[in-house]
Amino acid sequence: xxxxxxxxxxxxxxxxxxxxxxxxxxxxxxxxxxxxxxxxxxxxxxxxxxxxxxxxxxxxxxxxxxxxxxxxxxxxxxxxxxxxxxxxxxxxxxxxxxxxxxxxxxxxxxxxxxxxxxxxxxxxxxxxxxxxxxxxxxxxxxxxxxxxxxxxxxxxxxxxxxxxxxxxxxxxxxxxxxxxxxxxxxxxxxxxxxxxxxxxxxxxxxxxxxxxxxxxxxxxxxxxxxxxxxxxxxxxxxxxxxxxxxxxxxxxxxxxxxxxxxxxxxxxxxxxxxxxxxxxxxxxxxxxxxxx
Numbered sequence: 001x002x003x004x005x006x007x008x009x010x011x012x013x014x015x016x017x018x019x020x021x022x023x024x025x026x027x028x029x030x031x032x033x034x035x036x037x038x039x040x041x042x043x044x045x046x047x048x049x050x051x052x053x054x055x056x057x058x059x060x061x062x063x064x065x066x067x068x069x070x071x072x073x074x075x076x077x078x079x080x081x082x083x084x085x086x087x088x089x090x091x092x093x094x095x096x097x098x099x100x101x102x103x104x105x106x107x108x109x110x111x112x113x114x115x116x117x118x119x120x121x122x123x124x125x126x127x128x129x130x131x132x133x134x135x136x137x138x139x140x141x142x143x144x145x146x147x148x149x150x151x152x153x154x155x156x157x158x159x160x161x162x163x164x165x166x167x168x169x170x171x172x173x174x175x176x177x178x179x180x181x182x183x184x185x186x187x188x189x190x191x192x193x194x195x196x197x198x199x200x201x202x203x204x205x206x207x208x209x210x211x212x213x214x215x216x217x218x219x220x221x222x223x224x225x226x227x228x229x230x231x232x233x234x235x236x237x238x239x240x241x242x243x244x245x246x247x248x249x250x251x252x253x254x255x256x257x258x259x260x261x262x263x264x265x266x267x268x269x270x271x272x273x274x275x276x277x278x279x280x281x282x283x284x285x286x287x288x289x290x291x292x
Contacts (some may be wrong), residue, residue: 007044012097022147022160023030026102029143029164032132041083044136046097048076051136055091068093073126073135073171077118079233085098094140104246106165110172113239117175119232120194139167141146154156192217193231197222197239205267206243207277209234245281252290257262 005011012030013023017177021029028046056069060078060083068074078100104111117123128136142282143163150156193219200206213222221236244266251262260271268274278286 005042006095007042007046009046009097009099009226021144024157026099027161027164028077028097029147030097032092032094040055041081042085044076044080045078046099047078047103048074049096049168050074050093052091055088057085057087057091059086059126064122068125071128071130073112073128075117075124075126075171075175077232080278084267096159096167098164098168100242101246102161103168104242105250106161106168107172108250109201110169112197113176113179114170115152115197115201116179116194116252119130119197120190121179123175123178123221126171126178127147128174130172136167139163139170186211190227190231192219192224193227193256196228196236199240200243203277204245204265205242208240213240241281248278248282249289253292254288262286 001234009023009025010128012018012028013020019032021031023029034246050066050068051073054070054071056067057066058065060066062080063083063177066074084090098106103114107114126143126160143160146159146163152161153159199213199216210221214224214233225236228234228239232239234242246265248262251257251265252259255262257265263271263274265275275286278284278289282289284292
């Protein structure tokens with residue numbers, strides 16, 4: 001019996017049997033992944049966007065049956081267990097694996113669409129028509145060109161990320177249309193979870209206690225954490241911390257706001273407390289993080 005294989009950014013990038021188009025510490029683009037059909041069970045630690053280019057594949061994702069055909073895109077959240085993989089002889093696909101950090105930086109305020117798709121409605125397959133497939137085919141050709149011929153450009157990584165961000169935003173738009181055109185029944189616990197995510201994404205000052213968010217939802221902090229864990233595998237506090245850290249990174253690295261202005265905007269009581277929080281989570285001072 002085969003053991004579960006953990007698929008991480010590092011394991012993908014270092015696997016000589018996989019045809020890698022591009023990789024860095026937060027992104028891996030795979031041009032061909034046929035041999036993964038031999039894996040009986042895999043734990044995927046990153047977010048994945050998988051395009052079936054030929055054939056079909058069936059698998060269980062956290063116990064839920066999925067089937068992917070040519071011209072369909074599978075959108076998979078982080079920390080998912082894939083089992084019972086069965087593929088057709090002509091199966092192949094292209095895939096993009098992203099850490100949660102880089103995905104959040106790509107989507108920012110549109111991250112709620114991704115979360116709704118993944119955790120509320122639990123839809124993981126997007127079907128593309130011929131025009132959409134043609135668009136992404138041309139887009140992929142441009143990305144390949146940038147990867148192969150732009151290595152000497154000092155902004156090579158930024159160019160790759162800009163192109164990938166455009167592709168992810170395009171997919172996010174398809175998700176939004178798909179969600180708006182379908183009517184889904186949402187159970188009470190899922191409704192509270194969706195309201196929590198909406199509240200978290202719409203609140204500028206996210207650095208608040210679980211109790212503060214729970215009070216706004218008129219439920220107990222324990223119940224909020226329970227429904228978060230049930231729907232996403234993460235506690236309410238983990239969701240809050242994840243969003244706060246992304247805001248810190250964004251305002252320090254992408255804006256000209258002073259350290260104190262960032263501290264005030266994100267709701268920290270003083271720069272000293274803010275500095276300690278950044279040091280605890282990033283292992284460096286706010287100034288060091290900004291210059292990284």
